[in-house]
Amino acid sequence: MDLVLFLTFALISVACALNMALQRHPVSSALSLIGVMVSLAVLYVLLGAEFIAAAQLVVYSGAIMVLFIFVIMLLNAGAERLTKKAGTAHFLGFPLLVILLALSSWVITNATSAAKPVKFGAFTGGGPREVGWELFTRYVLPFEVTSILILIAIAGAYRLANKEME
Amino acid sequence: MSLYDLFPPEFFKLSVPLAGYLILSAILFTIGVATFLFRRNVITVFMAIELMLNAVNLTFVTFSNHFGKVDGQIFSFFVMVVAAAEAAVGLAIILMVFRNRATLQIDDFDTLKN
Numbered sequence: 677m678d679l680v681l682f683l684t685f686a687l688i689s690v691a692c693a694l695n696m697a698l699q700r701h702p703v704s705s706a707l708s709l710i711g712v713m714v715s716l717a718v719l720y721v722l723l724g725a726e727f728i729a730a731a732q733l734v735v736y737s738g739a740i741m742v743l744f745i746f747v748i749m750l751l752n753a754g755a756e757r758l759t760k761k762a763g764t765a766h767f768l769g770f771p772l773l774v775i776l777l778a779l780s781s782w783v784i785t786n787a788t789s790a791a792k793p794v795k796f797g798a799f800t801g802g803g804p805r806e807v808g809w810e811l812f813t814r815y816v817l818p819f820e821v822t823s824i825l826i827l828i829a830i831a832g833a834y835r836l837a838n839k840e841m842e
Numbered sequence: 843m844s845l846y847d848l849f850p851p852e853f854f855k856l857s858v859p860l861a862g863y864l865i866l867s868a869i870l871f872t873i874g875v876a877t878f879l880f881r882r883n884v885i886t887v888f889m890a891i892e893l894m895l896n897a898v899n900l901t902f903v904t905f906s907n908h909f910g911k912v913d914g915q916i917f918s919f920f921v922m923v924v925a926a927a928e929a930a931v932g933l934a935i936i937l938m939v940f941r942n943r944a945t946l947q948i949d950d951f952d953t954l955k956n
Contacts, residue, residue: 680853686862690866690870693870694873696890697873702885702886706889712870722858723903725903725907725915725918735926740892743933747933751940753885756882756883770876777872784864784868785861788860794857794907802907802912822923825923826923832931
């Protein structure tokens with residue numbers, strides 16, 4: 677069943693990502709990105725990372741995407757208009773991206789050819805208990821630094837978005 | 843006609859190779875780079891950054907599974923936190939730019955050019 681679930685949700689995530697890249701309207705792109713994030717959460721569960729899967733759903737497809745939709749609605753963003761300015765990017769970009777993808781896939785397949793396959797249930801160290809233990813013992817200093825970072829981000833966002841302080 | 847009739851029974855017992863997850867991550871990252879390069883709407887470009895961060899998170903979690911250690915998941919947790927902070931500040935900047943320039947087209951933000 678592993679391979680079936682993996683293939684299903686990998687296809688969903690790639691299709692949603694392509695849809696995000698191709699849609700003209702930002703709201704459609706945002707909804708496709710939510711599809712990518714939800715299917716990635718399922719893949720995290722398959723990899724034995726239950727806590728990260730829950731955090732992915734709550735933080736990414738909950739908080740961050742709501743923020744995105746909120747800003748799109750607030751700015752009343754319509755469909756983007758096409759411009760002719762990006763000639764070089766289109767001309768050089770696609771071949772270089774194909775080379776990037778082919779090269780990274782080649783390196784990955786060569787480097788992991790002897791690796792053992794991923795089996796669901798083989799790794800059980802991803803629950804909230806294990807992650808929390810590591811987070812508050814070995815990684816407690818980065819955790820505290822991150823809280824300061826978030827505090828600075830809140831202050832900066834408030835300062836930037838506040839009309840009256842100019 | 844169900845899913846079980848379509849494939850032989852061995853298909854449902856197969857496990858996923860490690861390269862499958864990593865190549866999926868590479869594909870998502872490439873799509874993110876493409877969106878970042880080719881789209882002209884600043885909000886969509888910002889969403890492409892989130893897609894790339896998600897692709898990297900998938901790699902972290904895959905290697906956490908592969909090595910049987912939880913450290914990769916801690917890293918992807920930190921990436922999520924930084925992404926949340928970055929989204930808050932970045933969207934505030936977009937709000938500010940829109941208030942001054944009344945446009946979301948990335949070509950119109952060319953004050954630093956020339």
